[in-house]
Amino acid sequence: MWGAADFAGGSLTKRLPTFAVTVLSQGAGFAALLVAVAVRGEIGGRSFALGLLAGAGGGAGLAAFYQALSLGTMSVVSPRGLRRRRAVRDRPRDG
Numbered sequence: 452m453w454g455a456a457d458f459a460g461g462s463l464t465k466r467l468p469t470f471a472v473t474v475l476s477q478g479a480g481f482a483a484l485l486v487a488v489a490v491r492g493e494i495g496g497r498s499f500a501l502g503l504l505a506g507a508g509g510g511a512g513l514a515a516f517y518q519a520l521s522l523g524t525m526s527v528v529s530p531r532g533l534r535r536r537r538a539v540r541d542r543p544r545d546g
Contacts, residue, residue, distance in 0.1 A: 461520030473514040
């Protein structure tokens with residue numbers, strides 16, 4: 452299942468505008484967030500601000516990834532994107 456959303460998004464951006472595909476995929480995540488907040492009943496202001504910042508950054512990165520998939524060969528773009536994500540995730544941290 453990993454990569455299915457990336458493949459679907461990349462395929463859709465060959466036919467539809469990248470912005471529209473990104474908004475649709477991010478909207479699905481936002482709907483899940485609304486359900487989680489409704490179940491929990493509250494959300495802290497700092498958590499909300501950090502979530503907005505992370506969502507904006509993630510959305511921008513996803514839009515760039517979808518744009519690359521729409522322009523290039525998926526078998527070339529996808530592994531490079533994965534390698535970049537692993538490099539960021541596995542970087543050494545201080546302390």
